[in-house]
Amino acid sequence: MTLTPLSYRVVDRRDETHDTVTLVLDPAADALKPFAPGQFAMLYAFGVGEIPVSVSRLADGHRLTHTVRAVGAVSRALCGLRIGGWVGVRGPFGTAWDSAAAHGNDLLVIAGGIGLAPLRPLVDAVMAEPHAFGRLNVLAGSRTPADLLYQDEFPAWEKPFAAVTVDRPANGWTGRVGVVTTLLHEARFTPSDTVAFVCGPEVMMRATARALIHQGVRPDRIRVSLERNMRCATGHCGHCQLGPLLLCRDGPVVGYDQAEPLLTVREL
Amino acid sequence: MTPHPGGPPGEGVLAALAAEHRGRLMALARDVALPGGTRIFEEGEKADRFWIIRSGTVALDVHMPGRGRVVVETIGAGSLLGWSWLCPPRQWHLAAETRDPVRAWEFDAAAVHDLCAEDTALGLSLVTVVAETIGDRLRATRTRLLDLYGPPGPQGSGPVP
Numbered sequence: 441m442t443l444t445p446l447s448y449r450v451v452d453r454r455d456e457t458h459d460t461v462t463l464v465l466d467p468a469a470d471a472l473k474p475f476a477p478g479q480f481a482m483l484y485a486f487g488v489g490e491i492p493v494s495v496s497r498l499a500d501g502h503r504l505t506h507t508v509r510a511v512g513a514v515s516r517a518l519c520g521l522r523i524g525g526w527v528g529v530r531g532p533f534g535t536a537w538d539s540a541a542a543h544g545n546d547l548l549v550i551a552g553g554i555g556l557a558p559l560r561p562l563v564d565a566v567m568a569e570p571h572a573f574g575r576l577n578v579l580a581g582s583r584t585p586a587d588l589l590y591q592d593e594f595p596a597w598e599k600p601f602a603a604v605t606v607d608r609p610a611n612g613w614t615g616r617v618g619v620v621t622t623l624l625h626e627a628r629f630t631p632s633d634t635v636a637f638v639c640g641p642e643v644m645m646r647a648t649a650r651a652l653i654h655q656g657v658r659p660d661r662i663r664v665s666l667e668r669n670m671r672c673a674t675g676h677c678g679h680c681q682l683g684p685l686l687l688c689r690d691g692p693v694v695g696y697d698q699a700e701p702l703l704t705v706r707e708l
Numbered sequence: 709m710t711p712h713p714g715g716p717p718g719e720g721v722l723a724a725l726a727a728e729h730r731g732r733l734m735a736l737a738r739d740v741a742l743p744g745g746t747r748i749f750e751e752g753e754k755a756d757r758f759w760i761i762r763s764g765t766v767a768l769d770v771h772m773p774g775r776g777r778v779v780v781e782t783i784g785a786g787s788l789l790g791w792s793w794l795c796p797p798r799q800w801h802l803a804a805e806t807r808d809p810v811r812a813w814e815f816d817a818a819a820v821h822d823l824c825a826e827d828t829a830l831g832l833s834l835v836t837v838v839a840e841t842i843g844d845r846l847r848a849t850r851t852r853l854l855d856l857y858g859p860p861g862p863q864g865s866g867p868v869p
Contacts, residue, residue, distance in 0.1 A: 553857030583857035607852045609779050614807065617767065618781045619848040625720065625784055641856040647847070 442674055445484045445528025446470055448504065450521050456589050460509045460554065461519040462496060465527060471502035472529060476536035477561035478665065478693045481506065482673045484528030485517035492533070492670045492688070493518075494558035498565075504529065507557035507589065533673045535693040537562040537663060539573075542635035545661075546574035548627060550648050552581045552620055552640020556589045558665055558692075559639050563597060574634075576600035577627040581620030581644065584608045601628055620644065621651040631656030638696075639665040646703055649696045662696035666703075720786020721760050724837045729830040736820060737813040748789070748804040755792035755800050756817050761785055764810030768802045781845065782807060788841045793817035 452464035475481070475495045483506060484490040491514045497505035510519040521527060539562055547566060551559050559578075566576050578597045582588040585606055594602050603623045605616035616623065620640070634657050638645050645664045652662055668680040668687050675689035683702045685691055722730050740759070742748065749755070751771065765784045769777040780802065783789060789812065792800050798817075824831030 581857065583855070587857065605782070607855070607857065611776075613779075616765070616782045616784075617779045618783075619851050622781075622783070622848065625786055641854075643851060643854060644856050647851055 442530050442533070443672070445482070445490075445530050446472060448527050448529045450523050450525040450527065451503075453521065453523055456507060457587050459511070459519070460507060460587075460589065462505060462507045463518065463521060463527070465504040465506070465529065467502050468526075472504075472531050474498075474502075475504070475532040477539065477565055478537035478558055479532040479534050480558075480673075480692065481529050481531030481533065482670070483508070483514075483518055484530070485514050485521075486526060486528065488517040489514040490528070490530075490671075491515060491518075492667075492673060492692075494665075494692070495532075496557040496560050498561045507554065507560075509554045530673060533688055535691055537637050537693055539565050542566075543572050544574065544633075546629035546634040547576045548579065548624075548629055548634055548636040548638075548652070548657075549577065550579045550620060550623075550636060550638045550640075552644040552648075553583065553587065554589065555639035555641075555644075555665070556580050559637060560590060560593075562637055567596075567600070570600075574630075575628045577629060578602040579620055579623040579627060580604045581623075581640065582606050585610050585613045585615070601626075603627070619647065621648055624651060624655065632658075634661065636662045638662060642666070642703055646700075649700065653696075659697040659700060660695045663693050664696055664699050665692045666694060666699060667692060721788045721837055721841070724840070725830075725833050729827075729833050732823060732827065732830060733815070733820070733834065734813070736815055736823065738815075740812050740814045742806045742810045742812065744806050744808045744810075746806045746810075748806065749800045750803045751800055753800050755790060755798045757814055758788065758790035758793050758817060758820075759812040759814050761787050761789055762811040762813065764812075765807040766810060767805050767807050769805065770802055777803070777805075781848070788838065791838050791842055793820075794835070794838055 447468040448465035449468055450463050451466045454462045456462055480492045480494040482490050483493050493506045493508055496507040508515050508518045510516040549559050549563055566573055603626055605618050605623055609617050636652050636657055638648050649662050666687050670688045671677045671679040673688040675686045680687040763785050765782050766789055767779045768781045769779045772778050
């Protein structure tokens with residue numbers, strides 16, 4: 441089942457930035473099992489290839505939402521799909537953001553670039569049951585203001601706490617400038633009672649995790665999402681192996697206590 | 709990273725000092741309130757003061773011919789504003805402007821120099837705190853040089869999907 445893509449049709453698409461598109465997919469017939477926040481699907485652009493893409497929103501029923509950034513042949517083909525277009529989908533794959541483990545704790549959701557996409561379903565889930573958690577903080581770093589995803593959703597996230605910083609401000613930008621860890625100074629959390637969910641480039645996740653640990657957050661309470669070249673997504677081909685982990689099966693979400701020693705190993 | 713957590717706004721840098729040292733330093737502090745849009749200092753001017761921000765945000769900028777002022781970083785509550793006063797030639801490397809109303813502790817650099825000369829243990833603690841801030845900003849700048857959020861590719865860390 442998981443090796444055979446099912447046909448899904450693009451029922452909505454939205455240009456998030458100049459190179460990033462959100463696709464909403466409905467099954468043509470059979471549907472995949474429900475996804476959890478942080479899990480991913482293998483999206484197959486017919487005749488081009490297949491890539492892993494996390495779900496960026498969960499919906500009732502079998503509808504899937506994925507945010508894709510055009511950086512290579514497959515992702516460009518997916519971003520080029522119009523409403524009514526077809527895509528092959530396998531999944532759900534991988535580990536999820538285990539929000540249940542964060543019940544009663546403050547939450548830090550820290551994203552870099554398109555890393556905000558896999559974290560959005562987690563934010564949705566937490567906001568749907570606010571009394572189960574402590575204080576929610578959504579912190580996002582972006583290359584430029586124009587690259588920031590889901591800008592129209594930030595006002596809702598600011599009610600708990602949300603902040604954005606950019607590396608390269610454009611004219612007229614009045615927000616923060618600098619690395620995403622600088623936003624930790626403004627976040628509202630008690631380090632000993634905090635669970636952090638971090639997604640972005642590996643260097644950004646390492647720097648963020650180190651800053652969090654320095655502030656008193658335990659490494660096993662920091663979750664990161666790791667990426668490697670995934671092919672089968674079922675733990676057989678080994679393309680996504682990172683030390684003892686097959687990231688399609690044992691990841692992409694892992695605890696930083698497990699990930700930290702692996703992130704400093706040079707790739708084979 | 710510069711210590712910030714847990715303490716009230718404005719105490720981030722100060723929290724790294726021992727209580728005795730903090731007390732002696734704070735005896736030199738002046739509480740200032742700066743409206744949004746205030747130019748605090750300009751590049752090349754004499755660096756004779758520094759600040760510890762209690763609330764609000766300050767943007768550090770560089771003037772670029774043809775592009776005007778380019779903000780390179782913003783800093784907020786608990787942060788040290790200004791370290792050029794510590795090292796020759798004691799001139800500001802950047803300019804600073806408040807993004808919104810800012811409350812800060814302002815310190816006269818000459819008075820702090822004198823205090824550090826008189827109490828070398830305090831001087832070492834303060835220089836360590838300033839060095840930590842400089843290190844933070846150096847690491848942050850190096851990270852940003854990697855252009856982490858840019859598209860992956862030959863210079864990126866992952867495969868091109």
